[in-house]
Amino acid sequence: MTTNTLFIRILAFGAIVAIIAGLFWSQNPAFLSTGNIRALMRHMSVNGVAALGLTFVIVVRHFDLSFPGVASFGAMTMGWLIAGGQPLWMAISGGLAVGLLFGIFNGIAVARFKLPDIVTTIATGGLAIGFSYFYSNGTSISRNFFMSGLLDINDGRFLGLDRPFAILLGAALIGILILNASRFGRAFYATGENETAAWYSGVPVNAMVVAAFALCGLCACLSVVLLVASSGAANVSAGTQLLMPAFAAVYLGAALFGRPSVLATLAGTMLMSLMLNGFTLLAIPYYYSDAIVSTVLILAITCFDPRISGALRRLIPARKEKLA
Template identity: 30%
Template sequence: MIMRRTPSSSRLPVLLAILVGLVALLGWHEPRFIEINNLINILRQSSMVGLIALGMTVVILTGGIDLSVGSLVAVSALAGAGAARAGVTFPLCWGAALAAGALLGMVNGLGVARLRLPPFIMTLGMMGFARGLAFMVTGGKPLTGFDASFRWLGIGGWMGLPLPIWVFGGFFLVVWVLLELMPWGDQVRSVGSSPQAAWGSGVNVPGVTAQVYVLCGVASALVGLLLAGRIDSAQPTAGVGYEFGAIAGVVFGGTSFSGGRGSLVGTVIGVLIMTVLESGMNMLNVNPFAEQVVKGVVIAAALVLYGRTGQALRG
């Protein structure tokens, strides 16, 4: 039987305290920050990066990383948008986008699992390939002019909350069940902790490795659909920089770059902290270049705080 490794229970309260303290500080400095509309907007923004961060968490749990997620957002959005413009019904449009994300994710997974390419190299190559493909098929121009049914996922709402928040919540629940209640979660953690030991326990290491990249590709596709629906445009530049935001949330949430240990809840709180920080700096008119410096400092501080610096370098 594979023993499941769980993150330190003391870490989540610390993250929650940081989140609450940050919101309180920004609200005290700028009362508009804690207005309900702004808080809902923060949740909407968090849901976009958060979807990718959930997929990234599972990948990093196996000791891997996926730098191609932003490019997969663009390709998936274009696949769904192209189907929509061809007159395909909206469920099939969504299916086309999800299939594109899953397919490219599978290519990543097979490259890492079967060809034994380093995850950094494989996904860096996919990042360039997918982005180039997006520009090639569109000529660098966005696809626009979708009907309301295609846009619904990005602009609709339910019970006073935008649909992207509900999509994020549903995806979180699915991934949480897979990781915490199913044997697959033990297998993912065991691959990250020790692939050799996982082999000895009967785990299909290449299969599990490929599956986590497929899951990450599906998460990217969901973001592509939400983004295209919200702005009524599928752009070849969509998703640029999303990999940085996702990795930042995962790192701040305490997932180990060496694999085997991590928390979906920690990732969610980490993403919220990064989004609150970014939103607060925007509201306070902080120089955009300074924002990047602050984010980098926060990530470095998180690595030091969790004692992961050496592990990250080895990963």
């Protein structure tokens, strides 16, 4: 992508943000208030961290539908450890370990044993949801949460920023260093472009796929840590709200900037969070906002799919020739 093309895409993204913000502000001036912007950034943090992990799986041209279930299992694991009196760092580590282990399992199943990614991750996600019921028979866990310091993750500030947003920026910085500023990251893109060519070039293709799924599981559980810290309770449905916004953010960002990347995912997350926050302020029923998110996802996939975009590029010159 040339510098001019990137500049044009950035300008287009800024214009879209300004238009969306202006429309919601015209309907409710509280949209641009300090309190609402902070709430928007906290909401963006939860979905953004999950979307960052999913970005790696999309880069290697696979899908992971298990991460909402894995996130719920991670939330219940963390809640069970906190309720049992374990230190906060150990409880969070236990929740993150769940995501990492499930991600590694998914990656090995898909890369080593060549199982279909969609079916495999649906199965492992269901398995994770089933495991999450073992801790409390499906009831939410909140014992010791107030004394553990978990809620401080949501309420505290770091360098003037709310901690959830600071965690998102930290995760994004690490993601940029991995994906866009290292040889390791170029191997992800090479794997996604052409696994056979990447393998002959010396790229450990299977290891890259496993790493992508592992990062997706890890980020899903980190995302649900932020979610549980804001709600004050862990429950078996904690991760269910992550699926659509995460996929929509990744594909919307990829459609806007030409390919999936960390910065593109952040841009997509911002747009999705702007819309969802605005719908909430305007008291639009959730099923309308869900329908709009689904529509955005379909349009983003249509724009990002190389077969469709290629067909459109071939169609436009053909129509110009006919008109000439």
